[in-house]
Amino acid sequence: MPSPLTPILLLLLLTTTATAATSQDSDLESDCTNRWIHIRHLPPEFNLDLLTNCSEYPLFDNFCPYISNHGLGQKTHNSSHSWYRTDPFMLELIFHRRMFEYPCLTSDPDLADAVYIPYYAGIDSLKYLFGPEVNSSFRHGLDFFHYLAHLDTPSIWNKNLGHDHFLVMARPAWDFSQPLSNDPPIFGTSFLELPEFYNVTALTFEARAYPWQEQAIPYPTSFHPPNLAFFESWLNRVRKSRRSTLMLFAGGGGISANPNVRRSIRLECDNVTNMNTNGTGYSKFCEFLDCSNGVCEHDPIKFMKPMLQSSFCLQPPGDTPTSRSTFDGILAGCIPVFFEELSVKRQYGWHLPESEYDEFSVFIQKEDVVFKGVRILDVLMSIPRSEVRRKREKVLEMIGRVMYRKHGSSLGLRSKKDAFDIAIEVTLQRIKSRKQQLADQR
Template sequence: MPPPRLPTLFLLFLTAAAQDSDPGPDCTGRWIHIRQLPPQFNLDLLSNCSEYPVSGDFCPFVANHGLGQKTHNSSRSWYRTDPLMLELIFHRRMLEYPCLTPDPSLAAAVYLPYYAGLDAVRYLYGPDQNSSFLHGLDLFRFLTRTDRPSIWNRRRGHDHFLVMARPAWDFSQPLSNDPPIFGTSFLELPEFFNITALTLESRAYPWQEQAIPYPTSFHPQNLGFLQSWIQRVRRTRRSSLMLFAGGGGISANPNIRRSIRLECDNVTALSTEGTGFEKFCDFVDCSSGICEHDPIRFMRPMLRASFCLQPPGDTPTRQSTFDAVVAGCIPVFFEEQSARRQYTWHMAEEEYGEWSVFIAKEEVVGKGLRIMDVLMGIPRAEVRRMRERVVGMIERVVYRKHGSSLGLRSKKDAFDIAVDRALQRINSRVHQILSHSLHSSFHSHM
């Protein structure tokens, strides 16, 4: 079966969406120019959606402009969303941004609709794996030589930003690696040191990166659907103390996931009488990726759990953290890098203790600390207060559906916050550069 003719359909949509953009009353310092890129950097990558190595056929997840197919026909807010589609979701939402300008000289920032995560697949798994140090150079040549290089040169890329729907580690292979290891070198290229890259997980040190939330499967299209879900989250009875939805932990080597699974197995035999819970630990086995596009499998258990355990996996962060927030389930972290040092635009670092629990994995794995004992030791009034803070964060971490109602647009979602903070960062950076330039120019004429 041939892949769908996505580029033609999507181009028609882009034109219509751009015409629907309605400038807001005050765009001072907020004007954004969307750089027009050749389809090889975005739309052509979608047309091959059934042919990507390892990833297999991801055409179903391209549906609904990146939200994926609905979980069931009657669903109005729930989709089978793949995190890799965040680049497409973000692009679609940027076309509704109220302060777009066709004149790059008037823009505070320039958005690059480059689907970097999709383009990286051929370097990560495909025939170009040994050329992964080349990832991004075609884009750089286009920006600086082929098409209006003055747009890039005006700020040397400091005013450009893009979304990269993978952890930054996937784009951080040192240029000196020979032979190459997993990853591309996009973020290691000096050519892109000045851009702002919005990634699903950032490294601790580079200036250019900022982590933004993984997309969940919940994409409401009006305020009523959002409020209805929040009401359901608030009234659901939390019959389980804690829940772990994930895979791993089956090896004999000590690690936090193994400790969690062993504890879950052990506490099932304990009496819950007088505790207010029907079970102390619930486990949803998500091995082999079976939960990735099936939110029903884990969302209902999360709604019934008081705490959701968030151990690190291949990288410190997990999409499950945001699924837990949407379910009103209090996250339990075991590494500082899991979220506290990551999503600072959407979750203030100094407020983590107000809506989450931190238990050092070394205490659990090395010293035998029982997670259940820590959680049972938190006063119930404190648990209720923490959950209310979690519920209050739902609207900040979801990506609402494109074309949503005016009422819902009055609430800032994950996209709105990401764009606002990216603009703040870019404006601050450009101001510093201009101030330094003026200062240097002044002294050179003294």
């Protein structure tokens, strides 16, 4: 079997050279004020070489099938143009490829407003989380820092001591937040606990509440349209979809006897299944799609159709507060129902502004559901139809902001900001503000 790296490596190298040259030789200077980004050169041991071990972590997954198409994964079927079997943990590859299309790249770090580090931190963490170095997780990032600050061009790092650097870490921040003092170590690495990286902006799936350097960005879904026509075709389908189910829970868990919100949801869904829906406008009140053990993760056909047919998608916290399901549901025009504020409201402010949450979602306190007998059905049925329509229209507006379009997409689609564009734009603003603070302190 040929190495999956061969076409990826060639295309990445070619694209890097071509894009950087095009960016600097064009007439973009006026449009690139405060937007220049330098991509740091890294040895392949910190990114592409990590993909050669894609089948060596059985406790995690064999992620070899998801490397293709620069991290988008294989198409759901041969004739598909926009749908892929995307694994969210491949976002580092997706982001890396998209960076080469960024219009304001510079090969001169002294001209850059920000520096992107194409380090596959999440993939590199697998050897500490599931592999042979599980008892050395405190070392995650030390060799990488040594390269940045000492072996490469130290002046790039030392200019701002990392304040102008950013990277993508395709796992929740909790997975990189093990205290250095833990002995023996528990699950996770200590990358974000290393003082060496305190100044770097880390884009993660889920951020902790207190460290300033972390910012949550959307999980990638399976939808990556290549042009405006396919994007608008999907929006039209979502808008016209008949919502015959009131609420949908697509997920796992909830089988424990201990009280928790997922258990309460499953019990309520079972209890209302046979209730009379006459006069409600729905053919059923609740549908439960069992996605335990990752059975839905790489098969969007399995969960997207039920989401398209549902008015509300229940998004309870699981092992961590956030999940990819939130963004799958938004993609389907299914109004999200949240049960704790850390699930989204305190996470994705760049892409889903906190001031707009009431406009596109519903919030029910999980303790009210678990311990106070509040029925989700009653809350949702009490929302006027006119308000449901307004919320759905707002969800439709959000779709473009939370999707990652396909690399090489058409000019028309590139005119609309997607999740990548927004992440880059606000990262630049954050770094500019931070550098100004440092200048003022000096």
